[in-house]
Amino acid sequence: MTGVLVIEDDDRIRLSLVLALEDEGYAARGAATAEDGLRQQRHDPAETVLVDLMLPGIDGFECIRQLRRDDDVPIVVVSARDDTHDIVAALEAGADDYLVKPVAVKELSARLRALRRRGRAMADPVPSLVFGDLVIRPEAGEVTVRGRPVALTRTEFRLLCELAEHPGRVLSRQQLLRRVWEYEVGDDRLVDVHVGRLRQKIEEDSSAPRHLVTVRGLGYKLQR
Amino acid sequence: MTGVLVIEDDDRIRLSLVLALEDEGYAARGAATAEDGLRQQRHDPAETVLVDLMLPGIDGFECIRQLRRDDDVPIVVVSARDDTHDIVAALEAGADDYLVKPVAVKELSARLRALRRRGRAMADPVPSLVFGDLVIRPEAGEVTVRGRPVALTRTEFRLLCELAEHPGRVLSRQQLLRRVWEYEVGDDRLVDVHVGRLRQKIEEDSSAPRHLVTVRGLGYKLQR
DNA sequence: CGGGTATGTGACGGTTTCATGACAAGGTGC
DNA sequence: GCACCTTGTCATGAAACCGTCACATACCCG
Numbered sequence: 001m002t003g004v005l006v007i008e009d010d011d012r013i014r015l016s017l018v019l020a021l022e023d024e025g026y027a028a029r030g031a032a033t034a035e036d037g038l039r040q041q042r043h044d045p046a047e048t049v050l051v052d053l054m055l056p057g058i059d060g061f062e063c064i065r066q067l068r069r070d071d072d073v074p075i076v077v078v079s080a081r082d083d084t085h086d087i088v089a090a091l092e093a094g095a096d097d098y099l100v101k102p103v104a105v106k107e108l109s110a111r112l113r114a115l116r117r118r119g120r121a122m123a124d125p126v127p128s129l130v131f132g133d134l135v136i137r138p139e140a141g142e143v144t145v146r147g148r149p150v151a152l153t154r155t156e157f158r159l160l161c162e163l164a165e166h167p168g169r170v171l172s173r174q175q176l177l178r179r180v181w182e183y184e185v186g187d188d189r190l191v192d193v194h195v196g197r198l199r200q201k202i203e204e205d206s207s208a209p210r211h212l213v214t215v216r217g218l219g220y221k222l223q224r
Numbered sequence: 225m226t227g228v229l230v231i232e233d234d235d236r237i238r239l240s241l242v243l244a245l246e247d248e249g250y251a252a253r254g255a256a257t258a259e260d261g262l263r264q265q266r267h268d269p270a271e272t273v274l275v276d277l278m279l280p281g282i283d284g285f286e287c288i289r290q291l292r293r294d295d296d297v298p299i300v301v302v303s304a305r306d307d308t309h310d311i312v313a314a315l316e317a318g319a320d321d322y323l324v325k326p327v328a329v330k331e332l333s334a335r336l337r338a339l340r341r342r343g344r345a346m347a348d349p350v351p352s353l354v355f356g357d358l359v360i361r362p363e364a365g366e367v368t369v370r371g372r373p374v375a376l377t378r379t380e381f382r383l384l385c386e387l388a389e390h391p392g393r394v395l396s397r398q399q400l401l402r403r404v405w406e407y408e409v410g411d412d413r414l415v416d417v418h419v420g421r422l423r424q425k426i427e428e429d430s431s432a433p434r435h436l437v438t439v440r441g442l443g444y445k446l447q448r
Numbered sequence: 449c450g451g452g453t454a455t456g457t458g459a460c461g462g463t464t465t466c467a468t469g470a471c472a473a474g475g476t477g478c
Numbered sequence: 479g480c481a482c483c484t485t486g487t488c489a490t491g492a493a494a495c496c497g498t499c500a501c502a503t504a505c506c507c508g
Contacts, residue, residue: 061341084328091334096342097321104308110315115342118320122294122343126392141394141439153495154441188499189455196456207456216454216505299479377484413466414486420467431467440465 003027004112005046007037007063009055013101017050017078020105026112033060035042038066045073048112051084051095053079061093068094074115080102088105107134129164131211133224134202136164145202155180156188156198163212163222227251228336231261231287232302233279237325241274241302244329250336256277258282262290266403269297273337275319277303277310285317292318298339302327353388353418355435355448358426360388369426379404380422383415386437387446394444419444 004026008014014030021028029046031037033091034055043181049067053060057111066073074097077090082100090098095113120127129136133146138161154161158180163171171179173188181190195214199206228250232238238254245252255261258279263275273291278286287434288299299321301314306324314322321335353360357370362385367374376384382404387395395403399414405414423430427441436446 003264061354084331087328087331088334091331097288103272107308107311110312114315114320117318118298118339118342137392140391140445141442142392145382155496178253187498189499193456193457193497199456205285215454356490379485411487413488416466417468423467440468 003029003046004048004050005037005040006030006050007034007055007060008035008050008052009033010052013052017103021109021166024109026107026109031120034060034063034066041067041073042070046072048074048076050076050078050116053081053090061089064090064093064095074119075116076108076111078108081172098120124197129167131164131222136160138164143202146181149199152198156201157192159194160202160212163192163220167220167223168223170215170218175219191220227253228274229261229264229269230254230274231258231279231284232274232276234276237276239277241365245333246394248329248333252393258284258287258290261287263406264296265291266294267406269295271295271299272298272339274300277301277305277314285313288314289318294403295395298343300332300335300339302332311329341346355388355391357445358435360384362388367426374425380425381420383418383425384436384446387401387444390445391448392445394439394442399443415444 004021006014006017006028008017008023008030008200010031011032013021013156014032018028018030029040031040034203035057037049037051038058040046051060051063053065055063058066060077060079064077067073067075076094077084077095077098078099078101079090079098087098092148096115099108099111126137126140126142127140135144137143141157143152143157158174162176173191175184177186177193178181178187195212199209199212203209211224212220214220228245230238230241230245230252232241232254233256235256238256239445242252253264253425254266258275259274259281261273264270275287275291282290284301284303287299291297293298296425299319301319301322302325302445303310303314303322320339323332323335323353324343331336353362359368363369365381366375367384368383383400386400386403396411400408400415401410401412419436420430423433423436427433427436434448436444438444
């Protein structure tokens with residue numbers, strides 16, 4: 001259940017949308033007909049669906065209704081028609097957003113992100129960042145390791161959140177000092193000490209860390 | 225927590241939006257500045273917020289960020305600017321939708337319905353105010369602990385309701401001062417004292433609270 | 449293998465944060 | 479006016495936290 005499904009009969013437009021979305025970091029794939037799109041969505045559901053309104057066979061409105069009947073998947077209409085009547089009809093049929101062609105890819109991408117964010121915000125009142133058996137709930141000020149809550153200090157918590165916001169990416173000690181401590185300059189060792197204390201609390205064996213790992217000479221990163 | 229709040233400095237546009245939304249069956253009200261809108265939203269939150277981008281004082285982008293900081297309320301931007309750059313910036317700041325003026329009321333209404341439908345589709349069906357043996361009935365102004373009614377003062381009650389509206393989420397002392405006392409700035413200690421008094425009344429053992437817990441360095445939260 | 453650098457970690461004093469009891473000012477009902 | 483309740487401020491002490499340092503260990507490179 002990942003990626004974006006583009007249902008659009010015009011080969012050129014479909015292909016360029018898929019490529020543009022891939023450029024933006026989405027896993028995208030296409031369907032040339034509503035029938036094919038619905039089949040794909042049943043078989044291997046995408047996280048979001050883009051639908052054109054004018055399709056051969058089953059048209060866009062009907063396609064939206066059928067998607068909606070099975071699923072809560074976010075649906076975005078991309079259509080050449082900018083008639084209020086069409087927009088209202090598509091939204092009433094179950095679409096979540098409506099863009100008029102030609103679409104700016106940056107806008108489309110931002111709208112897809114907004115839609116995902118909204119989904120998460122509603123589905124889980126306290127969103128979680130999951131790193132294997134390590135679960136971080138920033139809003140709840142709560143961290144659990146294999147289901148057990150761990151008591152972190154404020155600095156440890158902010159440090160962990162900062163690392164968690166960039167999964168797998170190495171952050172230098174200076175970056176962490178700036179973002180967590182809001183120091184413009186500072187002693188790298190300070191970060192070491194707090195990383196150490198954090199490890200004692202969240203790692204099974206702090207001498208062989210699995211999530212909060214050191215990248216010698218560069219900094220620290222948090223991984224699954 | 226109902227209705228639509230329209231934040232728009234142009235009196236004519238604001239009024240016509242409010243009237244049009246009321247025609248569509250929404251309870252709508254207006255705010256001429258971001259400051260007033262934010263205050264209203266804190267004091268008596270609307271279900272959805274409409275924001276203009278060009279506002280005197282705090283501008284639309286900053287207004288969106290501040291709304292988002294406190295809440296998950298759906299935000300729709302209504303702006304004269306149809307620049308992709310503005311649209312992306314507004315959505316990134318936390319908006320859910322973006323319409324370009326002049327707006328077709330039917331379209332706006334349909335988009336508001338779509339947003340609400342999405343919210344309902346994902347949200348917890350019962351936003352419960354039951355926290356284990358602690359039950360809060362805001363309408364009745366009644367709180368019971370293990371079946372026994374507890375007499376709370378007005379401040380204690382409002383504090384408890386504010387915490388209960390965000391189950392499991394940490395609220396900072398400053399957030400609580402803004403929302404419960406409507407102080408823009410204030411002394412954190414004041415919150416401590418009232419939390420303490422509230423604990424004496426609703427917790428079995430106030431030195432080992434089970435529901436109203438302190439998150440050191442961050443604030444307080446109410447949990448099951 | 450040896451010197452140099454980077455990193456892990458325990459200990460310690462100064463500081464911050466929090467819970468709580470006391471109290472005075474204001475409000476309310478009688 | 480009086481008794482009572484509510485509210486905000488303050489002082490106090492206990493506990494938690496932070497940053498620094500010293501020293502141990504691990505790693506790299508010649």
